[in-house]
Amino acid sequence: MSEQDRSNTTKKSTVYIALFTAIAIIVGTVIVGIGGASNPQDASAPQAPAADLPTAGITESNKAQITFTTNQGEIVIETLPALAPLTVNALAALAQKNYFDNTICHRLTTEGIFVLQCGDPTGTGTGGPGFNIPDENLPEPIENNYPAGTVAMANAGPGTSGSQFFLVYQDTTLGPDYTIWGTITSGLEIVQTIASAGVIDGGPDGAPATGVTIESTKVTIS
Incomplete structure (x- = not known):
């Protein structure tokens, strides 16, 4: 494999990884939003005994x-x-x-x-x-x-x-x-x-x- 081929392969891999990451983020966001409204939330603080x-x-x-x-x-x-x-x-x-x-x-x-x-x-x-x-x-x-x-x-x-x-x-x-x-x-x-x-x-x-x-x-x- 030539250096040019290696370079092209590396670029394609980077694009695929970025694409998969973006899809995962989008899917995660959709899952959080299912139900029309997110669940009741409160700010977190250290739990006291x-x-x-x-x-x-x-x-x-x-x-x-x-x-x-x-x-x-x-x-x-x-x-x-x-x-x-x-x-x-x-x-x-x-x-x-x-x-x-x-x-x-x-x-x-x-x-x-x-x-x-x-x-x-x-x-x-x-x-x-x-x-x-x-x-x-x-x-x-x-x-x-x-x-x-x-x-x-x-x-x-x-x-x-x-x-x-x-x-x-x-x-x-x-x-x-x-x-x-x-x-x-x-x-x-x-x-x-x-x-x-x-x-x-x-x-x-x-x-x-x-x-x-x-x-x-x-x-x-x-």
């Missing part, structure tokens, strides 16, 4: 509600301390410190996944409290495993829940990867009304067209 997570002193025998007063109305969540004690205590402790006050619900999804996502102090989808909560109370991998009224944690992978959570306004099927920590007992119709206005740019996933701000938060323990 359970003993280091904040607590509101809620035990498994307690009843605890978190009430979010928003500019669109009041949303009341009955927490599940017996099933998700670490998550409930961490979020209640943040709420007691006014962590969620004056924050926006930054994301709405309207195709395939039907959720309103809140809890990011930066309003960008990348913020968090600086700790991660272990996964708890994960549902079975069945259809509509996140029914309307469910409140669950957003995450960036196993064991990465922080402060971002999502409110399910219509029965939704997701991978069994998101801690369920509460149920909306009042205000579901508010979330549904927000969802009916759609996303700000008309797409299936983005900032809600009806702006939602959490003005204040109240924790009630009995």
